Amino acid sequence: MSSKGNLDNLVRSGGLKTEPPDRKECEGLLRSAIDRLKDAHNPALSFASRFDLAYNAAHALGLTALRRQGYRSDKRYLVFQCLVHTLDVDKAQVRLFALCHERRNLAEYEGYMDVDEVLLADLLAATDRLLVHVQRAVADAE
Numbered sequence: 001m002s003s004k005g006n007l008d009n010l011v012r013s014g015g016l017k018t019e020p021p022d023r024k025e026c027e028g029l030l031r032s033a034i035d036r037l038k039d040a041h042n043p044a045l046s047f048a049s050r051f052d053l054a055y056n057a058a059h060a061l062g063l064t065a066l067r068r069q070g071y072r073s074d075k076r077y078l079v080f081q082c083l084v085h086t087l088d089v090d091k092a093q094v095r096l097f098a099l100c101h102e103r104r105n106l107a108e109y110e111g112y113m114d115v116d117e118v119l120l121a122d123l124l125a126a127t128d129r130l131l132v133h134v135q136r137a138v139a140d141a142e
Contacts, residue, residue: 007071014070015078020088026064030134036119037127047115048107054120055104058097058127059133068137077101087133092105093126 010016039045040053059064062079064088066072073079080097083089107113 003088004069007082007084009071010078011071011108015075016066016073016082018070019067019072021068021070026067026138029060029064029067030138033057033064033131033134036060037124037131040124040127046099047117047120048113051100051107051113051120051123052104053102054123054127058100058123058130061127061130062097064134066139070140083130087130087137089130089133094130096122096126 007016011018031106034057036057040057041052042050045053059076059079062083063073066079066082069086071082073082077098080091080094080101082092084091098121103114103116103119
């Protein structure tokens with residue numbers, strides 16, 4: 001099944017909604033992601049801040065890719081899962097974002113932050129790669 005077919009199946013199941021792409025929204029999401037990712041690379045910030053910034057940058061990039069295709073999701077994890085369809089991101093990278101989503105939820109809703117420098121480094125590297133994918137997709141569309 002095509003990527004569009006998979007995304008349309010998620011619409012039918014209620015996981016995604018169709019919504020026309022909005023260039024200004026996508027530009028704002030991309031700007032936010034770039035700023036957050038830059039700050040996330042700052043070693044002077046706390047682990048929790050850097051992790052939060054990197055995670056939210058990745059989410060903004062994933063949402064940019066989804067919105068460019070004409071879809072929206074209220075579920076953060078779906079934004080990451082859809083990356084295999086919106087940007088042809090490999091499944092290992094999606095699994096990393098899913099793990100970070102779980103860790104983010106533990107910190108956000110249960111107050112538990114597992115300081116894992118290797119995971120942060122992996123998240124930063126994966127988000128850097130995701131930024132390149134999104135920027136390339138935007139440039140190719142212009």
